[in-house]
Amino acid sequence: MTTIPSYLQPGDRIGMTCPGGHMSLASAQPCIDTFRQWGYDVQVGQTIGDQSSNYFSGSDDERLQDLQQMLDDDQVRAVFCARGGYGLSRIIDRVQFESFRKNPKWIIGFSDVTVLHTHVYVNFRVATLHAPMASAFPNGESANPYILSLKAALEGKKYRYQWPVNQFDRRGEAVGELTGGNLSLLAHLVGSRSDCKTRGRILLLEDVGEYLYNIDRMMHQLKRSRKLERLAGMIIGSFTENKDTTRPFGLSAYEIIYEAVRDYDFPLGFGFPSGHVRENYALKLGLGHKLRIGRNKASLEE
């Protein structure tokens, strides 16, 4: 059974850190303000608004230390990754999880944070939150349904998301623990000790800014490493800002994915509101879900 960290109570502290790409304090501020409005105490980590001159929000040591402190500090009840980008792969093997295992807490984020999601799930069987990060909050967006789904998830409310069907869907019902996240990261983690386990589970995939041929290559990698053959079900979030070669690849991202799992019979739902877009519902990875892909509607229930 997956361990579910305690849901948050008013006054609980959320630690905010940047384990990957750089983020300024100003860009994170609307998110910080919103968490405070929700009644939480926010600890802004050293890596937010770091003075680094390069891509990262601080050196490997600085990012590690910030994350480690929040994992170890009993006062911090949830670790919110303010941004993804790239960087967790560089520090994941140096993160100590002893205190976290004794005192599990919510780890929140997506994209590059997929490294933490799968690492924590396959090694410690603790649930994590795949959810919008700080860049989703500015410009009056902090009360949209997707941000509010994060609030509800932190409060321990169960969810049932519905979304429209898609022409590539495969109808059916499935029950299983939800896992997955960013396709590029899932492919990158194959063979490592943070590699996802998918058998009997519902797999979520999303990605942004990849060449179509590379999406195809990554789907073949997952297939050849036997991650697709025994799924309970699959939900596909958004694949946005896809790039193509001068001569077109000839298939859309959804067609590529459809083709990769054509030989299997598990339920398959496209267009789930998750990914590098505004429509990005909070999902509790590692927990059991019921997936229904119907004739007119698709739903995912915790």
Add this chain to the structure above:
Amino acid sequence: MSGLPEIRVLARAQENPTRIPPNLADGDLMGICCPAGDMSLEEMQPAIKEIGSWGFRVKLGDTIGKKDFTFGGTDEERRSDFQQMLNDPELKAILCARGGYGSIRILDGLQWEAFVQSPKWVIGFSDITYLHGHINRNLRIATLHSKMCNSFPADWSQVTPSQADSIRAIRTSLRGELFSIPVSVNEKNIAGLAEGELVGGNLKTMEALSGSRSAFDTRNKLLFVEDSGEYLYSLDRCLWNLKRAGQLDQINGLVVGGFRIRPDDPGDEFGMSLEEIVLEKVRGLGIPVCFDFPVGHQPENYPLKCGVSYQLRVQPDQVRLAESAGVGSRPG
């Protein structure tokens, strides 16, 4: 001035050596096909002409001139053409016309019985790394990592002498003759002497092979990597994949080829050089490392035999990678 760095010898016994396909002689037949990207018959002419002048005969596969979007024919057409060449006892080598993308889509549909019975050289690089990895790991037969048809110039006066050398060295390699590869010295090199079976190829492709049954077993081997068009962060991520998948821990030496790096987006400067990215992954291993080796997506891309034992000697003033004598077995 400090003295010369210590030259460490890292040679370990090689288990399960590869078989080396027979060398080619005058009149031998070489097949050319497109397992990945497409190439027209017209674009193929310079290669056909040059290979003919080497004394080899050429047999063109059905996929030459075929087009299915970016592919040299549909998956089934490419698979069937490659299969036919694997099975054809007349062919002594299969030259992949070009890379691009697509080998992975046909790999699991190929039957290898005839090839294992009667090994022949499979030649190419970049996307063809899928074939190198699969054949090396599963079949233990040597392959040739080299330029492909799309690098043969129509006008040889337009290419540099070293570029021409690196193409014509394919002939030398296939005839089983030795040649030396000129390597410039990078000050970030780590000196040392190592020996082992040479494996490697395109870094991004090696990441994509990771965890699959076609990934190279890199233990006790000399590893070479090259890539083109990737961001620094992506190369860093690829190397973390190899490291975390245990593919760097037990290598005997590392040869870093050409990397045409995609520039960082403004404001997203990665902040580390390629050399720094590589060295932080292997620094503690005590193995020789060389940079700027002439292999990759660049004019100078010398043939290297995957699966054949090489010696890597990295010295402060000189780098040498050459086939070791008397290692490996030959069929029949």
